[in-house]
Amino acid sequence: MKLVYTGKTKNVYALENGNYLLKFKDDCTGKDGVFDPGENSVGLTIEGVGDVNLRMSIYFFEKINAAGIKTHYVSADLDNTTMEVLPAKPFGQGLEVICRHKAVGSFIRRYGQYIAEGADLDAYVECTFKNDELGDPLVTKEGLIALNVMTDEQYESVKSMTQKITQIVADDLKEKGMVLYDIKFEYGYDADGKVMLIDEIASGNMRVYKDGQYIDPMTLSKLFFA
Secondary structure, three states, rough: OOEEEEEOOEEEEEOOOEEEEEEEEOEEEOOEEEEEOOOEEEEEEOHHHHHHHHOOOOOOOHHHHOOOOEEEEEEEOOOOOOOHHHHHHHOOOOOEEEEEEOOOOOOHHOOOOOOOOOOEEEEEEEEEEEEOOOOOOEEEEHHHHOOOOOOOOHHHHHHHHHHHHHHHHHHHHHHHOEEEEEEEEEEEEOOOOEEEHHHHHHHHHHHEEEOEEOOOOHHHHHHHOO
């Protein structure tokens, strides 16, 4: 295996068969030792978080693939905390896609004068460039097209897939008595330009509440698999 990328929460290796291997780590984004999925840097290390992130990713990737939505997931090895994935070209130099069912986090920081925290949002989708120095700037559909990051067709695929996947996750959490407020995804595309979901689907990428109280990622993982 050849190390091709060192990420905040995962390392990426190239495999001989043309696929890639993601090695999940116990590092989490946050600030001052407190986890925050919206932060741009590693803020803490939680033992076992890589394992539970992989378990949740396996669960949802298999469910999403079964729903006919294209992802990069091939297989996983829980003993080594790794996941084999298909090759995918990322959009630009990295793009995050957030789907919001309720107003919280950076949405409230930006638009709090117009909406109350926790207010319902109709599967609102927004995109941000992954750029720590610029604070992950927001970008519109028109901006993505003008910058040649993606085509109109690719954007519509991303938006539709995001809303469908978010509903799958939200429905599962609802069955367990929890409410999904927001979740972030990453996408790439194959050699034919077809969009696919990449990266992971884990508790560290979503904000979930139970009885009006925020649930931290490790507690969420335990509740999810209880």
